[in-house]
Amino acid sequence: DGDSYGVLPRPCRALVLVNPQSGAGRALEDFQAVVQPMLAEADIAATVFITERPHHAQEKVRDEDLSQWDTLVIMSGDGLLHEVVNGLMERPDWADAMQKPLCILPGGSGNALAASINYYAGNDHVAKKKLLTNCTFILCKGLHTQMDLVSLSTASGKRLFSFLGFGWGFISDVDIDSEKYRRLGNARFTLGTLQCLAKLRVYQGRLSYLPAVPEQGTPLAHRDPHAPITNGQAAHVLPPAGTEAPGALPADSLLVPLCQPVPAHWTVVPEEEFVTVYAIYQSHLGTNLLMAPAARLNDGCIHLFYLKAGISRLALLKIFLAMARGTHLDLNCPHLCYVRVQAFRLEPRAAAGIMTVDGEALACEPVQGQIHGRLCRVVSG
Numbered sequence: 001d002g003d004s005y006g007v008l009p010r011p012c013r014a015l016v017l018v019n020p021q022s023g024a025g026r027a028l029e030d031f032q033a034v035v036q037p038m039l040a041e042a043d044i045a046a047t048v049f050i051t052e053r054p055h056h057a058q059e060k061v062r063d064e065d066l067s068q069w070d071t072l073v074i075m076s077g078d079g080l081l082h083e084v085v086n087g088l089m090e091r092p093d094w095a096d097a098m099q100k101p102l103c104i105l106p107g108g109s110g111n112a113l114a115a116s117i118n119y120y121a122g123n124d125h126v127a128k129k130k131l132l133t134n135c136t137f138i139l140c141k142g143l144h145t146q147m148d149l150v151s152l153s154t155a156s157g158k159r160l161f162s163f164l165g166f167g168w169g170f171i172s173d174v175d176i177d178s179e180k181y182r183r184l185g186n187a188r189f190t191l192g193t194l195q196c197l198a199k200l201r202v203y204q205g206r207l208s209y210l211p212a213v214p215e216q217g218t219p220l221a222h223r224d225p226h227a228p229i230t231n232g233q234a235a236h237v238l239p240p241a242g243t244e245a246p247g248a249l250p251a252d253s254l255l256v257p258l259c260q261p262v263p264a265h266w267t268v269v270p271e272e273e274f275v276t277v278y279a280i281y282q283s284h285l286g287t288n289l290l291m292a293p294a295a296r297l298n299d300g301c302i303h304l305f306y307l308k309a310g311i312s313r314l315a316l317l318k319i320f321l322a323m324a325r326g327t328h329l330d331l332n333c334p335h336l337c338y339v340r341v342q343a344f345r346l347e348p349r350a351a352a353g354i355m356t357v358d359g360e361a362l363a364c365e366p367v368q369g370q371i372h373g374r375l376c377r378v379v380s381g
Ligand code: ADP
Pocket: 019, 020, 021, 022, 023, 024, 051, 052, 053, 054, 055, 056, 076, 077, 078, 079, 080, 081, 083, 107, 108, 109, 110, 111, 182, 359, 360
């Protein structure tokens, strides 16, 4: 419904941003050996830009004349695409800039979006060079479509745009603690999970959310009686880009300032002790972690998972093992909760622990976010 597909022109001019330090440090070699020959066959001319430091890619796309390029290709982990998305949103012409198709090629240790796009395309689950080959093939076909982003605001006044997920507690600790094992590639997450299990702790805070609008055809009896229809509609009539002050960022119409309580029709989770909270908007949390099997690029919702305190280490380990196949919800673990939402707020009680956005660390403070449907475009099968 309303999907707007496009196809890259031929010949195609691609700016390829490569992080030579991502993953096991082989992104540039892999690009030259695996990707470049396939692109040449497909009449895609690649201009390589090698990042020299954090934020280099963000500055590059913020300042770049984008009319030279038909697509921006990111050969790295999810972290570099996060920089690119936020660099484009810093431009006064962000609304036009976000129409430029982005393409992710897995070169990092955390390649969640690449794994998700491979899954949406209906391909078998693969990793490493096979995943890179599949994603390069998708680029060669050149189809692109819209992707939702989530706008996140923090108590200290930061505004970030996120394409993958926001996390707190156990999962974020694994993500950041395991950075030192980046050379292991994706195995860093397995090792990190086992280490964090050993020192399992509880995180205190308040979690609130605005449930997603039920899909058409959902019987009324199954609807959340607290979800007002008016507000649900508001989510679909966000001010279109350009109707606000020129260059103004898209308004978060579902959110009230963090200093005020959440609106009365939001749900406040009664428990205030968690092992982890993870708001994901793609299917995969990592190459081997199918966290939200129902998620799609522009499904208009945030898939909110949280684990309540009191779960045993064994039950937690079983959940992570089941996530390899996306069967963790079938375990019916009473501590694991899953709800589709349009917006959420997390207010940690102490500034302890780490938060992550698209796998990148964020200082721990109150945060809220809402979905912005179809805000950018990605190359996908
Ligand atoms: P990985 O999946 O291996 O973590 P990412 O794409 O997430 O790969 O990149 C990790 C981090 O590396 C990002 O925060 C990015 O800003 C940073 N970065 C980009 N280029 C460089 C560079 N040349 N040297 C060091 N860090 C870099």
